[in-house]
Amino acid sequence: MGWTEDGTGAPRQPDGRRQALLPCTLGFPPKRGGGASNKPSSIIHIPAFLSNRVCLRKQANPIHSIPIRSSLESCRALTVVVVVAPASDTPIFVQATGLPSGWEVRHSNSKNLPYYFNPSTKESRWEPPSGTDSETLKHYMGTYHSSASLRPDGQGQQEGKIRASHLLVKHRDSRRPSSWREAQITRSKDDAMTIILGHEARIRSGATSLGDLATTESDCSSSRKRGDLGFFGKGDMQKEFEDAAFALKPGEVSHVVETASGLHLIERLE
Structure with a gap:
């Protein structure tokens, strides 16, 4: 898409304007007639998406949306975005987590709980990192890590526990x-x-x-x-x-x- 990285790791537009990362998680479009529960807040074609100074970048596996810093809060308010690629009519759902740049939500198999991980620094923690948008994270966790999707593993009680x-x-x-x-x-x-x-x-x-x-x-x-x-x-x-x-x-x-x-x-x- 013509996006580059400078020495600080902050993406820039071709004209040099620096961008800020907003971590997101890739979702899947609902099937027709499937009664999707989470409808997107908007459907945006790539040209319109870019004209609003927002684009997508793939980094290490997660999908990220990249708004300019001055638009960060308004972008975070848009918790669900659908992007239709120019060569395809298949939308990609992007769900904002509200976490600061570089952080993502992962799941602990041993404790059956979500936690927060930074792949760059290898830091992991149970509590959200500083700079988290609490309302956006609350919406995200309620959608993807609610009690309905996280059930006890069914194992029997262990002796002494x-x-x-x-x-x-x-x-x-x-x-x-x-x-x-x-x-x-x-x-x-x-x-x-x-x-x-x-x-x-x-x-x-x-x-x-x-x-x-x-x-x-x-x-x-x-x-x-x-x-x-x-x-x-x-x-x-x-x-x-x-x-x-x-x-x-x-x-x-x-x-x-x-x-x-x-x-x-x-x-x-x-």
Whole structure:
């Protein structure tokens, strides 16, 4: 397409204007009559796409859209884009993740959870990196990493291990004050306590379940699995969390448990 890279790795248009990367993930067009659930927000032919100073670039396997910096926010707002190549009528769906340049969402087979990975630096983390667009990431994760698509692996309980789910509310003094919901968490511990006590009251009243609340309100990436942490044994978790979880009977929900990660409600599943 006539795009080049300069020494900094920032793509430039032929006229020299520098671009910024917006990571995206390749999706697939719906089949006719298939009742596709996620319709694109717009269909753009390549010439029109380029005239808006946006194009596609393939890097290491993921598909990236490249808007100019001044248009970055408006481009992020367009979470689903369809591009029709000039030589084909087959659209390519591109779903923005909201992550900073160079980052992508991957899936951990061992923990059955999504995580964030930077192929260039080889850095991986459970929480979104700084500079993440939280709303775009929330939309993306809800579409591709929701609890509906991430199910327990069905393995039986291992000896000496239990299975539990939790709901985590972080605060500014948490060990990592960021989450998939908020790139930078600024609430105080008192505010976090007020929030989680409200969640506990709703659960105990029967108005909702811990799993349902965890899906939308938990600051842990396990929210994609309704807070399910799978099976774990002694020494696998922080001591305060572990002690509270092992003290529960299956089906019981703990009161608020405080760890270095934040404030938790724990439900023992098995």
